[in-house]
Amino acid sequence: MEYEAFKETLMDFLREKTGGEKSISLHRVEKNNGIELDALVVRGKRDKIAPMIYLKPFYVDFQGGLSMEEIAVQILQLSVTEKQEEFSLTEFEDYRKARTKVYYKLVNYDMNKRKLQYMPHIKYLDLAVVFYYRLEGGKLNGASIIIHDCNLHAWGIEKEQLVKDALLNTSRKLPYTIQGMEALIAELSGSQPRITGEELMYILTNEEKYYGAAVILYPHVLNHIAKVLKKNFYILPSSVHECILVPDQGQYSRIELKRMVKEVNDSQVEDEEILSYEIYYYDCKKEVLMM
Incomplete structure (x- = not known):
């Protein structure tokens, strides 16, 4: 079965298994260097947030002999497990708490030029310094959320404050x-x-x-x-x-x-x-x- 047909068939399986109790949606997620990946979101009616589950590994499993039924069960189990480990939105939304968990990393400038329009960044050589919020503790320890301009606006801070805090955290916590x-x-x-x-x-x-x-x-x-x-x-x-x-x-x-x-x-x-x-x-x- 080709990948596109696999996606559609899997979506049908998931909708049938959830019986309309959850919404099943497919998203195209842009990662670093313009790489795009397909991700499923399984969201309950009362869920404020839901994990993104990337499809490519499951397609590899399908090609290896795993049935569509088994894959659908795994995805539903994973959506529940990861939801239980979801991070605190309250902590992320309050910069007084979030500031100790902001860091910086390096990415290629030209490969990410389109995305950088919406992200606080600093150009360095042919690279860009970008910033992220790092989850700490639990199964999601080390997972990250890229910081966008809209986050600065929501936090009510300027880019300079973010840079100052990220410089301190990154070199101190990640020697x-x-x-x-x-x-x-x-x-x-x-x-x-x-x-x-x-x-x-x-x-x-x-x-x-x-x-x-x-x-x-x-x-x-x-x-x-x-x-x-x-x-x-x-x-x-x-x-x-x-x-x-x-x-x-x-x-x-x-x-x-x-x-x-x-x-x-x-x-x-x-x-x-x-x-x-x-x-x-x-x-x-x-x-x-x-x-």
Whole structure:
């Protein structure tokens, strides 16, 4: 069964199973980098909010042999489970409470230009700093809500206040980590790292490895790393979650590094997690990151 037919058939199954007690609607949701996903919303008559349930994983299960009946049951169970874990709207709507849970992350500017029209953001190189509210505690811990201009209006605050609070929260609650590539591979494989002196590459992210590319904006982080390495370095945007740091020792040319970024983006990174196809260079004397 083709995907479009699967969607329609599943909607019919869900309407039949709920007997008109719940509304079943299909939405096209725009994610990062303009990626659009289909999501179902199962909403009871008294529900103020309802979770979005993305369809693609269920279509994969269907192709793998799961029946339409089994998928419909799973979706209805999931809609109830996630509803029980819904976040407090009261806390989100009151900025005095929400301000401790606002953070920032980096996305590609051009890939998200249309969405950025409606979001508070700061352009940085070929990237954009955008802001999100982070849920804390419960099964939804770490889930996020992108902050739009309408949220600032509802909160009665200016962009400057949001930036100030997000800068404080992000670097304090999501501290940066840096690890040599050799050490990381050894850790993942369970072997002993080779003693090779200085690493050729490092992974730079935050402790949760989630939206960790934003650590390049943390105050003094790049300057501190440059002082430890005692040299300039390249930064390769591995994804929105991490960057690869390459000390400038002459092993790689800019062309080689840029080719490396393209190959990784095209073969290993999910479309919505791509940060950039560019590479960046940190000059420790000028204390500046440039393209």
